[in-house]
Amino acid sequence: MSDNNKMTIIATKGTFDWAFPPFIIASTGVAMDKEVTIFFTFYGLNLLLKDTSKLRVSPLGNPGMPMKMPFGPKWLQKINFGPKIPNILWSIPGTEALVTWLMKKTMAKHGVAKLEDLRDMCQEFDVKFIACEMTVELFGFNKEDFIDGVEFAGAASYFDEAATGDHHLYM
Amino acid sequence: MADQTLDASGLNCPLPILKTKKELSKMSAGQVLEVISTDAGSVKDIEAFCNQTGNKLISNVEDGGKYVFTIEKV
Numbered sequence: 001m002s003d004n005n006k007m008t009i010i011a012t013k014g015t016f017d018w019a020f021p022p023f024i025i026a027s028t029g030v031a032m033d034k035e036v037t038i039f040f041t042f043y044g045l046n047l048l049l050k051d052t053s054k055l056r057v058s059p060l061g062n063p064g065m066p067m068k069m070p071f072g073p074k075w076l077q078k079i080n081f082g083p084k085i086p087n088i089l090w091s092i093p094g095t096e097a098l099v100t101w102l103m104k105k106t107m108a109k110h111g112v113a114k115l116e117d118l119r120d121m122c123q124e125f126d127v128k129f130i131a132c133e134m135t136v137e138l139f140g141f142n143k144e145d146f147i148d149g150v151e152f153a154g155a156a157s158y159f160d161e162a163a164t165g166d167h168h169l170y171m
Numbered sequence: 172m173a174d175q176t177l178d179a180s181g182l183n184c185p186l187p188i189l190k191t192k193k194e195l196s197k198m199s200a201g202q203v204l205e206v207i208s209t210d211a212g213s214v215k216d217i218e219a220f221c222n223q224t225g226n227k228l229i230s231n232v233e234d235g236g237k238y239v240f241t242i243e244k245v
Contacts, residue, residue: 028185031192032223111183111210121189 006165007034008158012070013171014043016055016100018067018111022171023118029167030125037161038122041132044171045139048131048146052115056100060090070106123149130157130163173205173241174198179210180237187213189219190244195226198244203229206240214238 011022022038029036040048046055049166059082067081076112089095107114113121117143123129133152135169136143143152179192180188186207194204205215212214214231221228227243 025187026184031185031188032220111181113186114217125192126187161227 002083003030004166006033006163007036008162008169009036009038009048010158010168010170011038011040011044012042013020014046014055016056016103017057017116018171019047019055019115020112020118023115025169025171026123026127027098027118027122030122030127034167035165036122036125037128037130039130039132039158039161042135045131045135045141045146048129048150050145050147055115056096058090058096059085059099060087060096063087067102069104070109076085105106113167118146123147130161166171174202176205176207178207179213180207181198182208183210184216186213188216191220192216195242195244200244202244204242204244206242208214208238208240209236211238211239216241 007026009022009026013019022044026036026038044151046052057065058065063082065082068079068083069077069081071077090099129147129150131146131150133154136152175191175194175198179190186230187206187210194206198204200223204227205214208217210216214233217231217238218228220226221242225245227245229241229243230239231241232239
């Protein structure tokens with residue numbers, strides 16, 4: 001495999017919605033014969049937790065998020081509630097859990113892979129997962145909180161991974 | 172005439188590609204895989220996949236909302 005086939009991703013976001021892009025791009029990258037490393041730092045560390053059930057998506061301060069019902073009559077499913085509901089309502093306790101549940105329903109309806117399945121597939125395809133050691137300590141995580149097969153290292157190790165190849169993404 | 176068939180109906184991006192890759196990796200060079208997908212995006216994606224991986228896209232047929240791809244493994 002030539003050096004040009006190397007690809008790296010820096011994953012920095014830890015919400016349920018943003019957990020998908022790094023794993024989608026990484027697994028597809030390997031399928032397209034690339035050698036992929038994901039460097040998880042700051043909130044991106046959440047994506048490596050054994051228990052991802054606490055990951056949430058929030059409409060609060062997220063005006064670009066379309067919100068449509070995944071079930072109900074056709075006319076209802078067409079309505080985008082995103083711009084119609086005042087943002088202040090999303091600060092009510094429980095709304096994050098509700099919206100996350102609705103997003104999971106929508107994804108299942110559209111045949112989108114589950115987060116854990118995508119992550120498993122990345123590991124099966126030998127995507128290298130590196131967790132930023134500094135932020136693991138900063139946020140008080142324990143290494144046992146994370147799935148097996150994760151390496152712990154720092155920014156210099158990212159550069160070592162990114163030294164070759166011409167495909168490097170920040171997410 | 173396909174050696175293997177992969178039914179990826181109902182699955183969305185990137186699953187048809189990932190499953191195609193997995194299926195092809197179990198096959199030997201020259202064998203033919205038929206992939207069935209309902210994801211309209213897979214038309215461009217399977218083409219791109221074949222471009223990048225060197226596998227040969229022999230045919231690509233739409234049949235009432237189903238897309239059938241025939242791929243020869245290199």
